[in-house]
Amino acid sequence: MQTQAQDIPKIFPQAEDFLPINGTDYVELYVGNAKQAAHYYQSAWGFQPVAYRGLETGSRDRVSYVLRQGKITLVLTSPLQAGGPINEHINRHGDGVKVIALWVDDATYSWEATTQRGAESCLEPTTLSDEHGQVVLSGIKTYGETLHYFVERKNYQGAFMPGFRPWNPDYRPSEVGLLYVDHMVGNVGWGEMNKWVDFYARVMGFTQLVSFDDKDISTEYTALMSKVMTNGNGRIKFPINEPAVGRKKSQIEEYIEFYNGAGVQHIAVATNDIIHTVTELKNRGVDFLYVPPTYYDTVLDRVGHIDEDLTELRKLGILIDRDDEGYLLQLFTKPVLDRPTMFFEIIQRKGAKSFGKGNFKALFEAIEREQALRGTL
Numbered sequence: 028m029q030t031q032a033q034d035i036p037k038i039f040p041q042a043e044d045f046l047p048i049n050g051t052d053y054v055e056l057y058v059g060n061a062k063q064a065a066h067y068y069q070s071a072w073g074f075q076p077v078a079y080r081g082l083e084t085g086s087r088d089r090v091s092y093v094l095r096q097g098k099i100t101l102v103l104t105s106p107l108q109a110g111g112p113i114n115e116h117i118n119r120h121g122d123g124v125k126v127i128a129l130w131v132d133d134a135t136y137s138w139e140a141t142t143q144r145g146a147e148s149c150l151e152p153t154t155l156s157d158e159h160g161q162v163v164l165s166g167i168k169t170y171g172e173t174l175h176y177f178v179e180r181k182n183y184q185g186a187f188m189p190g191f192r193p194w195n196p197d198y199r200p201s202e203v204g205l206l207y208v209d210h211m212v213g214n215v216g217w218g219e220m221n222k223w224v225d226f227y228a229r230v231m232g233f234t235q236l237v238s239f240d241d242k243d244i245s246t247e248y249t250a251l252m253s254k255v256m257t258n259g260n261g262r263i264k265f266p267i268n269e270p271a272v273g274r275k276k277s278q279i280e281e282y283i284e285f286y287n288g289a290g291v292q293h294i295a296v297a298t299n300d301i302i303h304t305v306t307e308l309k310n311r312g313v314d315f316l317y318v319p320p321t322y323y324d325t326v327l328d329r330v331g332h333i334d335e336d337l338t339e340l341r342k343l344g345i346l347i348d349r350d351d352e353g354y355l356l357q358l359f360t361k362p363v364l365d366r367p368t369m370f371f372e373i374i375q376r377k378g379a380k381s382f383g384k385g386n387f388k389a390l391f392e393a394i395e396r397e398q399a400l401r402g403t404l
């Protein structure tokens with residue numbers, strides 16, 4: 028039986044939560060070469076092939092590969108013709124997240140409720156049908172040129188959605204233990220954070236989870252401000268970052284410059300065994316941020332007892348942080364694109380519900396070393 032959002036317990040009572048969401052449905056990236064991007068996410072990340080659309084399925088203007096691991100579904104889309112909105116998007120932003128799709132029970136209601144509260148529509152409720160049933164899609168705009176789609180699939184049994192056919196290649200590198208999207212972070216421009224915090228509260232009924240100011244997240248050179256918005260059942264968490272004044276250019280400014288505006292900075296994906304997951308990813312060529320070995324000299328003073336062998340964590344450069352409810356293990360990749368824009372976070376939660384605030388200073392110092400190498404600090 029499919030999950031119905033109203034059955035999922037509300038854990039953040041302060042969220043208005045008029046918009047029931049079951050979880051992240053999929054994340055669509057516009058990319059320059061979807062075939063090669065699909066190979067990368069299969070080979071390096073262990074995503075499994077699910078569905079395809081392209082010339083062979085009657086799609087003349089775009090090709091998409093759908094890949095899945097755990098509950099994480101990626102859609103990689105490239106244009107097939109010159110000109111048009113996908114090319115323009117890639118020209119402006121490089122490869123990046125275009126759609127954060129949310130799994131809902133009623134895509135028509137979701138669209139009506141959010142547009143009535145001020146969201147700008149990008150897709151009116153549309154029913155797509157094939158022999159496997161029907162999917163209702165609708166969509167609204169969020170920061171930059173990023174979109175939220177509402178996906179209602181309770182009457183659909185096919186591989187992904189109408190317009191796609193199953194994709195069953197022989198090539199299937201094994202999964203690496205990724206389970207679900209833990210959170211997705213948006214970078215917005217100077218002074219825009221509160222506008223988008225307000226958007227998620229007012230238009231989508233979310234509430235703010237934690238707050239810290241730029242004194243919390245700063246190094247000698249760079250700073251940012253961040254607020255985390257969550258829906259009522261906690262399945263959707265969107266931290267929003269904006270740059271803060273520092274002595275040199277922050278990583279958020281660098282992102283905004285190369286992405287030409289606001290967009291998704293990182294996708295955090297959860298695992299139950301971060302040592303296994305990160306070992307696999309490193310063996311398959313995924314580059315992670317360098318963490319100075321000295322980080323581990325004092326980390327246990329800060330976080331106390333942990334179950335894992337610190338030697339293993341140090342070898343892999345895995346970061347540790349603790350809050351009132353437990354601890355978490357996390358690690359950030361380098362940008363997965365040539366532009367210094369989007370990256371991934373691998374996270375294993377052991378009780379902690381926060382986002383690794385205690386690691387930010389150590390992390391930013393690591394990022395700044397990378398920025399200095401690129402001449403953009």
Ligand SMILES: [Fe+2]
Pocket residue numbers: 210212293295372382
């Ligand atoms: Fe994160």
